[in-house]
Amino acid sequence: MHGLALSAGPRTDLRIALIAETLGDAREVMIDGASGIARIARRLRPEVEISRRRIVWPNGAMAQIFSSEDPESLRGPQFHYAWCDELAKWKHAEETFDMLQFALRLGERPRQLVTTTPRAVPLLKRLIGDAETRVTRLSTADNRDNLAPGFIAALERRYGGTRLGRQELGGELIEDREDGLWRRDRLEALTVRLIEPLRRIVVAVDPPAGSGPASVCGIVVAGLMDNGRAAVLADASVEGRSPADWARAVVHAYRRFEADRVVAEVNQGGDMVAATLKSIEANLPVTMVRATRGKYLRAEPVAALYEQGRVVHAARFAELEDQMCDFGPDGLSSGRSPDRLDALVWALTALMLEGTGEPRIRGV
Structure with a gap:
C-alpha cells in the first residue's frame, strides 16, 4: 500500500x-x-x-x-x-x-x-473460487529467513501432518471434517447482530491442565434469551496465562457482561479452581462442574441444539469455530485439548440442558 x-x-x-x-x-x-x-x-x-x-x-x-x-x-x-x-x-x-x-x-x-490464514469460511471460499481472484499461497517455511532459528522445526515436530499444521504452516484451506459435529456454513447462518433480551448469562471456564505459552484457558460467555434460544456472546479465552491471570480474565468477562454465574470445570484442578477465582473476586458466584462422560458425548447434545436452531452467535468467533468444525469422535485432529469448545459446551449445558443428568453441579 x-x-x-x-x-x-x-x-x-x-x-x-x-x-x-x-x-x-x-x-x-x-x-x-x-x-x-x-x-x-x-x-x-x-x-x-x-x-x-x-x-x-x-x-x-x-x-x-x-x-x-x-x-x-x-x-x-x-x-x-x-x-x-x-x-x-x-x-x-x-x-x-x-x-x-x-x-x-x-x-x-x-x-x-x-x-x-486460510480458514474454510464461506466468504473466503467464494473469493478463492471467483475467476477474477488471483490467489497467492505462502507457507511459513517461505518466511524462514525472518523467523527465529529452530522455530519452524519446532512447529513441524508438533503439528506436522495435522489439519492445524496444514492450515497454519502450509497455508492450505482445510475443509470441515466429515465426522465433525458442526459445519461452518451452518454457523455462518446462525450468526446474528441483534440479540433478543437476555434473562440469564453465564461465563463458562475450562481451566488449562498445565501452564506455559501453549496453554489455553477456555472462557465462553453465553446467555439465554426471552425467546428460549441461547446466544453465544463472546469467546474470551486466553493463552499462556498464569492461574491468577486467567482468573482475572474470567472475572473481567463476568463483570463486562453482568453475568449471573460462572460455571467452572474442576476435573483438572478440583476446589483449587474455585479458590483461584474467588481470590480475585471473593463474592463471585461459581458453579463447579465435573465431567462424567467423554468430551464427544458431552458435545453431542449441544451440537443438537445448533441443529435445531436453538443457538445463535452474536459475532464470528474464529478460534472457537475452528475447534467446533474440527471436533470429531477422536477429538481435534491436532490432538490438542478443545479448550474453547469445552467452555462452550459447559455454558450451553448450564443454560439449556441442566437437569438431564449431565453435568454434576455443585454451587459455591
Whole structure:
C-alpha cells in the first residue's frame, strides 16, 4: 500500500481502506507491525493520525482504518484500493465485505488485497473460487529467513501432518471434517447482530491442565434469551496465562457482561479452581462442574441444539469455530485439548440442558 501511495504521483487524492478484525489489529499489525505500512516506509513516511483513524502521505494519499466489528462505518467513504487483513477471522465478515464493495468506486480499476490464514469460511471460499481472484499461497517455511532459528522445526515436530499444521504452516484451506459435529456454513447462518433480551448469562471456564505459552484457558460467555434460544456472546479465552491471570480474565468477562454465574470445570484442578477465582473476586458466584462422560458425548447434545436452531452467535468467533468444525469422535485432529469448545459446551449445558443428568453441579 505504501508503494501504491507513492506511485500515485507528487500530488494525489488516492484513497485506501485498511480493514482488520479490530481497530487495534489494524494499528498493531497493518500500520505498526513488523511488515506494517509505517515500518516499511523508507522514504516519504506517512503520518499516522490515529485519533482520526487514518494515515496520510506527503503527496496527499490517504488510508482510512476500519474494523469488521462495525460494518456500517464503511457507508459513505469511497476508495480506489482496499487491504483486508485476516478476513477469515472477521467478526462480521459478510456484512463488512459487502459494504466495502459498495465503497470501492474510485478510479478506473478499483482493487482489493486480502491477506489471511486460510480458514474454510464461506466468504473466503467464494473469493478463492471467483475467476477474477488471483490467489497467492505462502507457507511459513517461505518466511524462514525472518523467523527465529529452530522455530519452524519446532512447529513441524508438533503439528506436522495435522489439519492445524496444514492450515497454519502450509497455508492450505482445510475443509470441515466429515465426522465433525458442526459445519461452518451452518454457523455462518446462525450468526446474528441483534440479540433478543437476555434473562440469564453465564461465563463458562475450562481451566488449562498445565501452564506455559501453549496453554489455553477456555472462557465462553453465553446467555439465554426471552425467546428460549441461547446466544453465544463472546469467546474470551486466553493463552499462556498464569492461574491468577486467567482468573482475572474470567472475572473481567463476568463483570463486562453482568453475568449471573460462572460455571467452572474442576476435573483438572478440583476446589483449587474455585479458590483461584474467588481470590480475585471473593463474592463471585461459581458453579463447579465435573465431567462424567467423554468430551464427544458431552458435545453431542449441544451440537443438537445448533441443529435445531436453538443457538445463535452474536459475532464470528474464529478460534472457537475452528475447534467446533474440527471436533470429531477422536477429538481435534491436532490432538490438542478443545479448550474453547469445552467452555462452550459447559455454558450451553448450564443454560439449556441442566437437569438431564449431565453435568454434576455443585454451587459455591
